[in-house]
Amino acid sequence: MNRDTYLSAGVDRDAAQAAKESIIDIASKTLQKEVVGGVGFFGGMYELQGYNRPVLVSSTDSPGTKLRIANLTGRFDTVGVDLVNHCVNDVFVSGAKPIFFLDYIGVGSLDTKKVEDLVAGAAKACQEVGCSLIGGETAELPGIYTGNEFDMAGFAVGVVEKDKIINGSDILPGDxxxxxxxxxxxxxxxxxxxxxxxxxxxxxxxxxxxxxxxxxxxxxxxxxxxxxxxxxxxxxxxxxxxxxxxxxxxxxxxxxxxxxxxxxxxxxxxxxxxxxxxxxxxxxxxxxxxxxxxxxxxxxxxxxxxxxxxxxxxxxxxxxxxxxxxxxxxxxxx
CATH class of the missing domain: 3.90.650.10 (PurM-like C-terminal domain)
Structure with missing residues (x-):
């Protein structure tokens, strides 16, 4: 009698563990001193320092169907850059400094090299703005995604002093x-x-x-x-x-x-x-x-x-x- 396994159901835990170790190595290079405990714990921790009346500013987004172009061209090293920069811009328009970022990757079948390229792009963009890639999730979802289909989304958090928030409230005609x-x-x-x-x-x-x-x-x-x-x-x-x-x-x-x-x-x-x-x-x-x-x-x-x-x-x-x-x-x- 055949015994069912997670692998026979389409989920490769060995590949997932290998990808996780690679991701931790990539993300760790982005960590700022405020990050507590590194990458890999159940929740990312960040010690906010140097603010009097801090306001946290958050944003989430995805590269949308640009991901389809990535699949058609076979290029995945810039998708993470797209994701981080979009979210950072959205946080930044309020005057906030981006402080940490989390990503989500969903795939039908785990391709370790593709995932590494996606995360490396996000890490590169985070490093360029002094933002810590503090954690994320890579989910292998057979039956949801087929073939080489995948999805990627991200979550940015920034901080700004309350009296320095930029929200357009003082905009006047003639500006x-x-x-x-x-x-x-x-x-x-x-x-x-x-x-x-x-x-x-x-x-x-x-x-x-x-x-x-x-x-x-x-x-x-x-x-x-x-x-x-x-x-x-x-x-x-x-x-x-x-x-x-x-x-x-x-x-x-x-x-x-x-x-x-x-x-x-x-x-x-x-x-x-x-x-x-x-x-x-x-x-x-x-x-x-x-x-x-x-x-x-x-x-x-x-x-x-x-x-x-x-x-x-x-x-x-x-x-x-x-x-x-x-x-x-x-x-x-x-």
Whole structure:
């Protein structure tokens, strides 16, 4: 009589243990002095130090269907970078310093090398912002995921002094909008991009250059999500509000930081829309309004400041560019 085992059910505990040991080694390199007990305990511990009235700021997200592009290209070392940078940006717009991060990986069948690449990317991004990869979960879920399918999500926690929270509450009409360019699609709009390029039917298109792209389509789509924290940390005292342009684009993300009754007018002639967005629009015959609702269209972060602070901010962050202004009408004009 055959005896059922966990392995025969699709879960390889030996591979899981090997992956766990590798992950602990990778994550341990990110730990800051505030982490208590290292990585591998049931819960990650962090001793908050040096704050008077600390407020914790949390965010969770995923790279979305960019994961499908990763599978089609076989590239997994930047997915963790996408994940961390997206979450860190979301935490940072309130003025918070990212302090620790946790990840979740779900797979149908455990591929140790793939998992190592995913975690190594997250660790790299954490190290670049002084954030500890304090723990996570890797789940082998046969029957939920099939073949090489996988999912990845992350959770960032930051801290800010209560009297230094940036929430846009003091934004006024006439305040200036400063833009910072994105590195590409970041982590949003990939379902539309996949449909436009018919990638499920012909993934080989990812290997070639199309239109005015300066590299392959796959490389363009896999460009990592940019992190703005190191660049903008020095100018936090000069900023009234920040909007991370993610899903929903400028039209849906700008209102999240504006006081009731206010809106924003953007001058889209002030920045160059990257070729990848033009290619998507032309290939899929996508209306411009839809493009701005789905993609960041080349602007990854918008800062709001008093007109008197523009010169100071631009001197510290030269790539900042004036792209619009706050208006007294509750609408977003692009």
């Amino acid at each position: 200036v909008l400063l833009g910072l360019v994105s590195s590409g699609l970041h982590t949003n709009g990939y379902s539309l991009a996949r449909k436009v390029f018919n990638l499920e039917a012909d993934p080989s298109v990812l290997n070639g250059k199309i239109g005015n792209l300066d590299r392959s389509l796959g490389e363009s789509l896999m460009e990592p999500h940019r992190c703005y924290y190191p660049l903008l940390e020095p100018v936090l005292p000069l900023i009234k509000g920040m909007s991370h342009i993610t899903g929903g684009g400028i039209p849906e993300n700008m209102p999240r930081i504006l006081p009731s009754g206010l809106g924003a007018r953007f001058d889209k002639s002030t920045w160059t829309v990257p070729s990848i967005f033009n290619l998507i629009q032309e290939t899929g015959n996508v209306e411009e309004a839809e493009m701005f609702r789905v993609f960041n269209m080349g602007i990854g972060m918008v800062l709001v400041c008093d007109p008197s602070k523009v010169q100071d901010i631009c001197s510290l962050v030269p790539e900042c560019m004036i792209i619009g202004e706050v208006i007294a009408e509750q609408e977003i004009i692009i």
